[in-house]
Amino acid sequence: MNRAAVKASTAQGEGRTADAIISLLLEERDAVGRLRSLSSSQPLDATHIEIDGRRYVNFSSNNYLGLSRHPRVIAAAEAATRQFGFGSGAAGLLGGYTRVHESAARTIARWKGTEDAVLLPSGYQANLAAVQTLAAMAREKGGRPVRFIVDKLVHASLLDAVRGSGLPMRVFPHNHLAKLSRLLRKSDAMDVVVTESIFSMDGDAPDLAGLVKLKARRPFTLLLDEAHGSGVYGENGAGYASEMGMADAVDVSVVTLSKALGGVGGAICGSRVFCGGVVNYGRAFIYSTSLPAAAAAAAAAAIDVLRDEPERRNRLRVMAKKTRAELTAAGVRMPAGDSPILCCVIGSEAEALAAAAALRGAGLLVAAVRPPTVAPGSSRLRACLCSEHTQEEVQRLIDAIKAIRPTGRRRHLVGHAQRNPSSG
Numbered sequence: 001m002n003r004a005a006v007k008a009s010t011a012q013g014e015g016r017t018a019d020a021i022i023s024l025l026l027e028e029r030d031a032v033g034r035l036r037s038l039s040s041s042q043p044l045d046a047t048h049i050e051i052d053g054r055r056y057v058n059f060s061s062n063n064y065l066g067l068s069r070h071p072r073v074i075a076a077a078e079a080a081t082r083q084f085g086f087g088s089g090a091a092g093l094l095g096g097y098t099r100v101h102e103s104a105a106r107t108i109a110r111w112k113g114t115e116d117a118v119l120l121p122s123g124y125q126a127n128l129a130a131v132q133t134l135a136a137m138a139r140e141k142g143g144r145p146v147r148f149i150v151d152k153l154v155h156a157s158l159l160d161a162v163r164g165s166g167l168p169m170r171v172f173p174h175n176h177l178a179k180l181s182r183l184l185r186k187s188d189a190m191d192v193v194v195t196e197s198i199f200s201m202d203g204d205a206p207d208l209a210g211l212v213k214l215k216a217r218r219p220f221t222l223l224l225d226e227a228h229g230s231g232v233y234g235e236n237g238a239g240y241a242s243e244m245g246m247a248d249a250v251d252v253s254v255v256t257l258s259k260a261l262g263g264v265g266g267a268i269c270g271s272r273v274f275c276g277g278v279v280n281y282g283r284a285f286i287y288s289t290s291l292p293a294a295a296a297a298a299a300a301a302a303i304d305v306l307r308d309e310p311e312r313r314n315r316l317r318v319m320a321k322k323t324r325a326e327l328t329a330a331g332v333r334m335p336a337g338d339s340p341i342l343c344c345v346i347g348s349e350a351e352a353l354a355a356a357a358a359l360r361g362a363g364l365l366v367a368a369v370r371p372p373t374v375a376p377g378s379s380r381l382r383a384c385l386c387s388e389h390t391q392e393e394v395q396r397l398i399d400a401i402k403a404i405r406p407t408g409r410r411r412h413l414v415g416h417a418q419r420n421p422s423s424g
């Protein structure tokens with residue numbers, strides 16, 4: 001049933017309960033192959049997972065360096081849990097921010113090269129609180145007009161945050177600096193440019209050098225989400241901006257502790273003043289129980305591992321480069337770079353689902369990403385590499401992707417296919 005039919009039936013008084021309406025919406029999604037559902041999974045180690053009794057090589061995880069299972073990370077989480085209990089019991093401002101949180105925040109700030117950092121329960125909330133803090137510049141008494149200018153393909157958390165701020169927002173086409181420059185020219189507001197270091201659904205990077213040049217000509221505040229760059233790029237894994245030697249040009253850097261760091265949580269890294277702003281204006285920080293001390297301790301331990309075991313990220317990047325080269329040579333098109341996110345745009349939902357099912361048949365778990373996460377017609381396979389995958393496993397992935405034969409008009413990999421801006 002389509003939306004119009006749902007409206008018609010509810011208008012006639014049928015099924016006015018929320019469940020009745022939502023069930024119709026779900027049917028509608030199911031009919032177009034977009035229904036999402038959970039199935040319980042059992043990770044077996046860093047790179048293998050069991051779902052519904054079947055074992056797969058896991059190419060669907062953001063645990064890029066296998067740190068979620070690292071003995072030092074686990075030991076740090078266990079020690080903090082024994083000392084502080086599991087839940088932190090209160091929001092950060094009400095006693096939930098222990099000395100373990102403070103110390104981990106200092107470790108993260110040192111690692112990122114910023115004056116300070118604030119920890120939040122998730123990366124999603126970190127983006128939300130960062131934007132809320134920036135929005136306070138316009139909201140609070142004596143503030144100035146603020147305008148957010150966001151790359152079209154930024155993560156849903158950033159879109160939700162900016163939209164939720166209620167402040168003016170402009171979108172520039174993915175990595176299109178000329179368009180961004182034109183937008184910046186027409187402004188008398190404080191402009192905040194929002195982008196990612198490694199785009200989550202495409203695995204490509206922005207032209208950071210170009211952005212920094214533009215920033216010198218037309219000043220703006222740069223908010224960079226380093227969810228997928230952290231741990232993989234830069235000195236001691238400090239991120240893509242560090243790798244490019246441009247960390248100083250980033251005003252606010254958001255790190256998720258949930259991906260290469262192998263844990264859970266998020267951190268906002270910036271000046272001492274900005275972090276003070278987060279604690280006062282970041283509602284996603286203020287009104288939420290702080291992350292468990294165990295997660296803070298685990299993140300600090302993971303950063304130590306990044307420093308002590310650079311071979312993990314070196315291995316990952318060599319593997320990512322080789323895999324991309326082999327797939328590209330076989331005619332599979334994908335955005336350039338060496339990130340561990342391999343994005344193969346296929347087209348329709350049905351074809352992406354069929355491709356993911358074929359890979360599952362070969363014992364490989366690869367996500368099929370569909371609308372509303374990405375724009376209609378750009379459904380894709382998203383395979384994530386981990387430093388702990390064996391060569392043989394990666395070769396199986398390459399061979400299985402190469403073996404996916406077009407049915408109908410399926411195209412392999414159109415780089416930079418569009419994220420669906422209306423739904424993130």
Ligand SMILES: Cc1ncc(COP(=O)(O)O)c(C=O)c1O
Binds near residue numbers: 123127256264
């Ligand atoms: C680019 C980006 N930013 C933020 C997040 C949110 O991070 P978390 O999963 O830690 O809430 C994600 C996670 O999916 C992401 O891919």
